[in-house]
Amino acid sequence: MKAVIQRVLNASVTINHAQTRSIGRGILILLGVKDTDTVDICQKLAEKCAALRIFDDADGNLNLSAEENGYEAMVVSNFTLYGDTKKGRRPSFIAAAKPPLSVDCYENFITHLKNTKLAHVEAGEFGADMQISLVNDGPITIVIETDDWKK
Numbered sequence: 001m002k003a004v005i006q007r008v009l010n011a012s013v014t015i016n017h018a019q020t021r022s023i024g025r026g027i028l029i030l031l032g033v034k035d036t037d038t039v040d041i042c043q044k045l046a047e048k049c050a051a052l053r054i055f056d057d058a059d060g061n062l063n064l065s066a067e068e069n070g071y072e073a074m075v076v077s078n079f080t081l082y083g084d085t086k087k088g089r090r091p092s093f094i095a096a097a098k099p100p101l102s103v104d105c106y107e108n109f110i111t112h113l114k115n116t117k118l119a120h121v122e123a124g125e126f127g128a129d130m131q132i133s134l135v136n137d138g139p140i141t142i143v144i145e146t147d148d149w150k151k
Contacts, residue, residue, distance in 0.1 A: 001037050001045055001105060002081045003144045004030040007054050011074050011134035013124045021122040026071035027052075028134050029113075032081030033097040033105040034147070041146050042105055046112035049073070054140050062140075067117045075113060076124035076132060077106045102126070 005027050012022035029049055050067040057063040066073060079102065083091030097105065106126050114121045124130045 001034060001041060001109070001146045002032040003045060003049055004078075004081065005049055005052060005054070005142045005144065006030075006134065007137045007140040008074075009135040009137045011132065013074065013076055013122070014131045014133075015125045015128045017129065017131075021074070021124070023072035023074045023120065023122050025069075025137075026118070027054075027066045027073045028132070029073060029075045030078040030081060031075055031106060031109060032078050033102040034082055034095055035097045035101070036095075037097060037101065037105055037146070039105055039108045041149075042108040043112040044149075045144065045146055046109050047116060048144060050113060050116035050118050052142060054142060070117070070119045072120040072122070073113060073118050074122045074124075075106075075110050076130060077102070077126045099127075 008028050010024050011028040012020055014020045051065045053063055053065050055064040055069055079096040082096040083093055085091050103126050110123050
């Protein structure tokens with residue numbers, strides 16, 4: 001799985017041009033699932049995202065997590081994180097997982113994220129047309145690739 005974590009002052013997602021969900025200060029997570037992933041990794045990744053020390057302490061050092069601060073999180077599925085651009089100009093998404101694996105991993109990740117000490121967790125809707133608005137704080141953006149954990 002691949003998670004792009006952005007530290008935000010606020011974020012919102014509009015789903016199918018109708019329903020909007022939003023969070024205040026916290027993290028926005030774009031989540032991609034690879035065709036070789038399993039749901040077994042979801043808990044570890046969710047806990048890692050919630051505990052990632054990307055917020056300032058009293059001295060201005062990145063020593064605090066969204067979880068420690070009681071901040072919020074938003075998760076949005078994003079299969080294009082596994083776009084392969086090695087050949088030509090059109091990305092290939094062959095490595096991106098397809099349902100039901102992608103849906104199972106996405107939902108499992110959200111469930112585990114909700115079991116952390118984050119104040120609130122919102123999510124987009126898998127497979128829907130979504131528009132995301134955010135104010136990136138810092139900016140701080142971290143990419144976690146779970147395949148790196150296997151090395």
